[in-house]
Amino acid sequence: MxxxxxxxxxxxPAHQFDAITDLFVAVGRIAGLGHPPAGFKAEQxxxxxxxxxxPGLIDLCARLREPGQEHKATIASxxxxxxxxxxxxxxxxxDTDPVIDEPAVVxxxxxxxxxxxxAWVLTLGALTHRLRGERLAEMAALKDAGCIGVGDGGRPIxxxxxxxxxxxxxxxxxxxxxxxxxxxxxxxGVAHEGPVATRMGLPGIPVAAETGAIAxxxxxVRDLGVRVHFGRLSSARSVELVARAQAEGLPVTADVAIHHxxxxxxxxxxxxxxCHLRPPLRGSRDRDALRAGLASGVLGALCSDHQPHxxxxxxxxxxxxxxxxxxxxxxxxxxLRLAREGVLSLPTLIERLTWGPARILGLDRGHLAVGASxxxxxxxxEADWLVNAATLRSRGQNNPFIGWELQGRVTHTLxxxxxxxxxxx
Amino acid sequence: xRDAEFLIEAMAVQLRELLxxxxxxxxxLVGIHTGxxxxxERLRQRLGIATPLGQLDISFYRDDFSRIxxxxxxxxxxxxxxxxxxxxxxxxxxxxxxxxxxxxxxELFDYGRPASVLLAVLVDRGGRELPIEAHVAGSRLELPAxxxxxxxxxxxxxxxxxxxx
Amino acid sequence: MSASxxxxxxxxxLLHFLTIEGLTRRHLTDILDTAESLHGVAERRVKKLPTLHxxxxxxxxxxxxTRTRTTFELAAKRLSADVLTLxxxxxxxxxxxxxxxxLRNIEAMQCDMFVVRHEQSGAAEFIxxxxxxxxxxxxxxxxxHAHPTxxxxxxxxxxxxxxxxxxxxxxxxxxxxxxxxxRSLIHALxxxxxxxxxxxxxxxxxxxxxxxxxxxxxxxxxxxxxxxDVVVMLRLQRERMEGALLPTEQEFFQRYGLTEERLxxxxxxxxVMHPGPINRGVEIDSRVADGPxxxxxxxxxxxxxxxxxxxxxxxxxxxxxxxxxx
Numbered sequence: 001m002x003x004x005x006x007x008x009x010x011x012x013p014a015h016q017f018d019a020i021t022d023l024f025v026a027v028g029r030i031a032g033l034g035h036p037p038a039g040f041k042a043e044q045x046x047x048x049x050x051x052x053x054x055p056g057l058i059d060l061c062a063r064l065r066e067p068g069q070e071h072k073a074t075i076a077s078x079x080x081x082x083x084x085x086x087x088x089x090x091x092x093x094x095d096t097d098p099v100i101d102e103p104a105v106v107x108x109x110x111x112x113x114x115x116x117x118x119a120w121v122l123t124l125g126a127l128t129h130r131l132r133g134e135r136l137a138e139m140a141a142l143k144d145a146g147c148i149g150v151g152d153g154g155r156p157i158x159x160x161x162x163x164x165x166x167x168x169x170x171x172x173x174x175x176x177x178x179x180x181x182x183x184x185x186x187x188x189g190v191a192h193e194g195p196v197a198t199r200m201g202l203p204g205i206p207v208a209a210e211t212g213a214i215a216x217x218x219x220x221v222r223d224l225g226v227r228v229h230f231g232r233l234s235s236a237r238s239v240e241l242v243a244r245a246q247a248e249g250l251p252v253t254a255d256v257a258i259h260h261x262x263x264x265x266x267x268x269x270x271x272x273x274x275c276h277l278r279p280p281l282r283g284s285r286d287r288d289a290l291r292a293g294l295a296s297g298v299l300g301a302l303c304s305d306h307q308p309h310x311x312x313x314x315x316x317x318x319x320x321x322x323x324x325x326x327x328x329x330x331x332x333x334x335x336l337r338l339a340r341e342g343v344l345s346l347p348t349l350i351e352r353l354t355w356g357p358a359r360i361l362g363l364d365r366g367h368l369a370v371g372a373s374x375x376x377x378x379x380x381x382e383a384d385w386l387v388n389a390a391t392l393r394s395r396g397q398n399n400p401f402i403g404w405e406l407q408g409r410v411t412h413t414l415x416x417x418x419x420x421x422x423x424x425x
Numbered sequence: 426x427r428d429a430e431f432l433i434e435a436m437a438v439q440l441r442e443l444l445x446x447x448x449x450x451x452x453x454l455v456g457i458h459t460g461x462x463x464x465x466e467r468l469r470q471r472l473g474i475a476t477p478l479g480q481l482d483i484s485f486y487r488d489d490f491s492r493i494x495x496x497x498x499x500x501x502x503x504x505x506x507x508x509x510x511x512x513x514x515x516x517x518x519x520x521x522x523x524x525x526x527x528x529x530x531x532e533l534f535d536y537g538r539p540a541s542v543l544l545a546v547l548v549d550r551g552g553r554e555l556p557i558e559a560h561v562a563g564s565r566l567e568l569p570a571x572x573x574x575x576x577x578x579x580x581x582x583x584x585x586x587x588x589x590x
Numbered sequence: 591m592s593a594s595x596x597x598x599x600x601x602x603x604l605l606h607f608l609t610i611e612g613l614t615r616r617h618l619t620d621i622l623d624t625a626e627s628l629h630g631v632a633e634r635r636v637k638k639l640p641t642l643h644x645x646x647x648x649x650x651x652x653x654x655x656t657r658t659r660t661t662f663e664l665a666a667k668r669l670s671a672d673v674l675t676l677x678x679x680x681x682x683x684x685x686x687x688x689x690x691x692x693l694r695n696i697e698a699m700q701c702d703m704f705v706v707r708h709e710q711s712g713a714a715e716f717i718x719x720x721x722x723x724x725x726x727x728x729x730x731x732x733x734x735h736a737h738p739t740x741x742x743x744x745x746x747x748x749x750x751x752x753x754x755x756x757x758x759x760x761x762x763x764x765x766x767x768x769x770x771x772x773r774s775l776i777h778a779l780x781x782x783x784x785x786x787x788x789x790x791x792x793x794x795x796x797x798x799x800x801x802x803x804x805x806x807x808x809x810x811x812x813x814x815x816x817x818x819d820v821v822v823m824l825r826l827q828r829e830r831m832e833g834a835l836l837p838t839e840q841e842f843f844q845r846y847g848l849t850e851e852r853l854x855x856x857x858x859x860x861x862v863m864h865p866g867p868i869n870r871g872v873e874i875d876s877r878v879a880d881g882p883x884x885x886x887x888x889x890x891x892x893x894x895x896x897x898x899x900x901x902x903x904x905x906x907x908x909x910x911x912x913x914x915x916x
Contacts, residue, residue: 485628485639502627535634535635
């Protein structure tokens, strides 16, 4: 299928490319940029005037709830929503049920994603068996089965000796380790330990729960030279620690979830369970530092931290609810809001959503080089839309931005040269 | 504007005569907040009654709680004497539908069982909705529903008639 | 906080009683004044008022409590309401009906008021947001967040002894971290304009940045109790030792227990309060608990009148059509 994406502003941060031009797709690959390759005959033309054309977004952390929690969402439903949101690659953490600690689970996810056909789903394998933090998982087998890294799936390993050995074992097979920066003992709260939690009587999670874990993990990185990625920082001090480690040359990367760049602890007002998150929403100083960290590149990727829930999971008193936001649908528009507010430039934003995550994963994607898989996102940066039940395509409606008017809407998403959105199905 | 003191004098005369006729030597006066208490204070002085004045706020006994809720200006009811077996004189400023008196009687009976209850009012303006009548009235007149009569005070005490807008 | 947005109607009248936060001085004094007039009911022959005759009050206690439940029951009955008590055990191991389903089932029984106690902060507000509009919700304690009726009976008690709030120095001693009683009382005292509110506790029992609630922090009883008008002792629960917040009850009493010597540092007419039940020899010495400064039993009596006032006012406001004034 020969597709011409015409007249859009093509932004490919991996190659520092930013210009209004045509993009040519053939046989599922990027075939040309600027002028058509020999023999190209457009069978489909996408009018991308006044739109941005960029690599399909890569989401470093999205829970698809399959296998094990299909009452919340499925691979089919969530990848479909992802495609509508311009996301062509999703990274699924290992805390499924069963946990991704055997090749069979990796294979199941791969097959389901392929059969749905809306987006690439990459898997992170478990660091420990059943994610219990005691015995190592068969990381070599998981790598062979296709896992692009290993991680703790949001269940940090409390035993430092086990953690050290798990990191060392992963390094043997050149696997990047995706860690949740949280001290198990200090993490037993539901909100940021500060004046808001004090007033609301909510058990707090201190900043030290995150920074303590980061500091400890950095020392292990220093010792072992293993590549570590910290998922979802929430505090200013954490950004400082990671920045310092990177300056020293340690192989450390980190990401931030989009909602931590917009919301703070005050958004818990009224015990809004949609703002019950882990890590919790902290203060405005933390939010500002996270924004600066994203802009400077200390935080190399922006992710959705997508956690769709069924209504019951959020309809209870705050402490009884499950944490998480269903964030796929609003990732791009909320990112664009940051660019509009001057936090970072548009090309930098796109980099943090494409090439940045790709580099963290060590994959050759998230760019528009000729020959690359045609995973492309076309969006109208000026299109207004209201966040509501109809525009949230994910099965999970737990999104506190409902009612917000956002700007920036995906018009087309191509997955390997096929139209993943608007859906052909 | 009517001078209420004049009417209270008339009440005192009627009441003195009624108490004598019934052989009641030691009545206790109970005024209904707020106007009834002002009138009752004056009456108690004029009749030289030793027993301290009882005061009732009937807010919690009103039959229209479902419609108007609780009045935060409510004062505590106080009956500084034993109601059981006592002859009481219940006093209010204006007798109209009779519902206030109904509520006051209910409240009195929650304190105890009086020997009798006489009703003395400053003004009986007609318009009764319940079978209740005053034994003593400073003045009796018929006022149309659109007109309101109110006792202002505590000093001077004056009756004001207003037409509702 | 937006709890006020749902506990008040458009005219600013109380529809629910969820938290002291966001209420005005007028709200509080109206309750105190109404409670004052209800206080004498307990001394009458017929300890009842007909005010809530025909109304049904449901005690929804997700967290067990005999004492609070009994006073609410008594308050409702003294107003002639019918009372239904539901003790709903919560166990995370036994996931039965969702809270919402429980509410729907009870709503189907045509009730007018829910009195709710729950272990989670924000539970009362959650329930108020989800019940039918004609139902009034009273918070009988939600997690660490609020216990507004207790705060009202506390300030009612204080007002009866020391009505001049702007001159008052009040000390609250003990486990502030876990205390909904402390939080609500602090809000009430601030709204009523108390001169100074002090919290006295070891650091482990103080929530983060507690000064932001409008209090002055002390770690020492000698300093904290100096010249205070009111001392409020909080109950210390056994679990605090297990959570490594305190070493022993003995050490707590040694440093923070209210003894006669320590009480002597306060004003000569100081009053001693405690939400109960008291742990003798842990937070308070028996001689103080039973002594002339103690108003602890008075608090219990006052609790009934205060709850009667709050019930009458909130249910009364539900009955009133919008826009109608007194």
